[in-house]
Amino acid sequence: MKTSIGNYLFTRLKEMGIGHVFGVPGDFTLQMLDQIEDVEGLTFVGNCNELNSAYAADGYARLNRIAAMITTYGVGDLSALCGVAGACAENVPIVFISGAPPLYAMEGHLRIHHSLAEGNFDNVMNSVREFTVAQTRLTPANAAFEIDRILSICWIERQPVFIQIPSNISYLMIDAPTQPLNLAMPESDSERIESAIALVRQYLENARRPAVLIDMDVDRTGYADALVRLVEKYRIPYASFRSGKAILSEASSLFAGIYNGAASAPHVRDIIEKSDCLFVTAPSFVEASTLQFIDQMPAERIVSIRGHSVTVGGEVFEGVMAEELINGLVDSIDARPESVVRLEAHGGEPVTIEPDLALTQKRFWPIMEGFFEEGDVILAENGTSNIAMTSVRLPAGVSYLSQMVWGAIGYTLPALLGSMMAAPDRRQILFIGDGSFQLTVQELSTVLREGLKPIIFLINNRGYTIERYIQGMKASYNDVANWDYTALMKVFAPGVESFTASVSTEGELVAALAACGKADCASFIEIHLDPFDAPEPLKIFGPKTAELDYGTRRGPRS
Incomplete structure (x- = not known):
């Protein structure tokens, strides 16, 4: 034509x-x-x-x-x-x-x-x-x-x-051709897929402690549903890297938690590091020094799955599509009634609100955990928000967006525009720090212009808290100008209705959450936190990053 x-x-x-x-x-x-x-x-x-x-x-x-x-x-x-x-x-x-x-x-x-x-x-x-x-x-x-x-x-x-x-x-x-573009994924090589399934099945049936470790490839290559079939049929416990958070449900009884090497909870380390058949899904191994155990595990304990190949016991099977492999494996194994590994129950008790208590990182995130609903889309900016969200257990059906590998601050606000255009019927919630917000703030005007209705939490801690814990706790280079953040909604969209709040106490936060839940408009809630307050994992992450960046013999002003 x-x-x-x-x-x-x-x-x-x-x-x-x-x-x-x-x-x-x-x-x-x-x-x-x-x-x-x-x-x-x-x-x-x-x-x-x-x-x-x-x-x-x-x-x-x-x-x-x-x-x-x-x-x-x-x-x-x-x-x-x-x-x-x-x-x-x-x-x-x-x-x-x-x-x-x-x-x-x-x-x-x-x-x-x-x-x-x-x-x-x-x-x-x-x-x-x-x-x-x-x-x-x-x-x-x-x-x-x-x-x-x-x-x-x-x-x-x-x-x-x-x-x-x-x-x-x-x-x-x-x-130009008249036929539609062929979007079918390549099929596996028939001999390779059959051989790979047989070998993986042998490994799995001989294992006493199988486990699955999830990273972003599961989502990008589209085999999450197949992996769910596998873990549920064979009752395999699973954990995820931070970059694989919520790809498989964190509400499942089979979910162990987030794996982050030596910084992981003891029960998560036990499940992953003592597995005798560990399915690893194309790990990115960012800051791999904490994750070296996987390289040190005997090859016969590892099934490494990538989108278009699988490595089983050190043998590489090229031309094997992940979804085909896992579905074929599921169809060939008998169901197992229960996992041999005892998983810890998630003990997320509701937080007792103290209305006059100043907000802290330690209590803010558990309060927010009760605000999330099934099917939400949650975006967490690099730094305080993303690190804190690591330990927050999310409901079923939640999509979690962050930029763990590239780690550019300011990513999530314009990413929110994109995710809302892709899924306008889902409730979408953004957590972003004041420093990151200032990099890409202009795109808030586009969000409002398009009539989108996100819930945005601006974490105002007067600068780059994550950098403070790496170097320069009180250095001026980690400070940012303190804007009148809630006023920006009217600056960027004078004729658009919005809900805004600026909160410093637990009582004010609870009231703001209730109000934004009822509002049929975009919501912007500024959260005031102490500049030197941080989630506990960040207090560990900061010094570790400093050691990685500058070595053990750091500069005189460390």
Whole structure:
């Protein structure tokens, strides 16, 4: 069929389940933005800057399985690159589209704006290449083939990809296939999958203490449901890395807790480290010095599952799809009535509220635990919020979004925009510190402009508490300006109804929670905490990080 290059690309995005494209307009992208609006069911969402576009696309993809963003060449591309690198680090598939200078200018090496004005148009592509799994520059000759190739790689590899579209070709007509894009995942090699299932089954049936350790690959590659079938049928206890939190239900009687090496609760360490058949799902091993035991475990105790391969007892089976492997294993084993490992019951007793007591980290998070509901989406910013949430047991069906590996502060506010566009019918709750908030605060205006109704908790502890516990407890470089945070809701959206509160005591917090629960609008609650107060895990994490960063012989002002 005959269609324009732009229409073909955006129609393909819609076929993949993408309903929103995030970005910032630029002179090389304006014609493409018109073409987005021509595709029914596809909408452009303008952001305040390109970095926020990338974070929004990341948040969207984590609930929608894939996302897209569009920027203008050079200044826009490189502004977005930090967010794209975060998606690369955490296996989040984003279609990164760049409106490039006209094809004749690029082929003729003309001096042009948004470049270094020396006729080189490869430097931006080379920069982005380091953080994407596939890249292309479209021409009228290659557009149909290249669009399908790049999108298929993004879907299968669960990584960002990059498409440059010269500004003067998006309306050119091309011959394009009429059949839908093939989104089927590759099938396993038949011999490899059968051999792998047989060997894993042998390991499992000989084990007395099987266990499962979950990381983000379970979510990104889409085999969470298969893993649930396995643990429930064979009654296998499971724990998760912090980067795998809530991918499998934390409300299950089989959930042991969060595993974080030597910093884990004793019963969690016992279940994981004494397992004689440990299923490990593509661990990222961030700060791996606390997790070295896995490398030291005998190979015959480890079943390491990745999206497209599995290693059993040191033998690597390539071309084995994780979902096929686990479902095949479940279908081949007999059910086990109960786990041989005794799990500790979760003893989360309701907190007795003391209305006049000043809020503290120790009591704030247990109070919040009672506020969460099944099906919530919870975003926790890097630092105090994410570390504190590690020990909070979440209800069934909760999606938990954080950026554990890349760790860019400010990520979660624009990610909230993306996750809410992907799942507008779910209650979404954000915890973000004041320092992180100041990096990407502009995107709050987009959240309000789009009529979204999140519940945002601004943790105001006058600066970077996590950094204070690494170095400079009272140093001025860890301070931030103390804004009138609740006033920003009216500054950014004067005509939009919102609920705001600024709370310092437990009584004020409980009243604010009750009020925001009844409010049919966006809620913004500022939580005042002492700058030197911190969750207990952070007090351990800070000195450990300092030792990692600076060694045991630290500077004189440590």
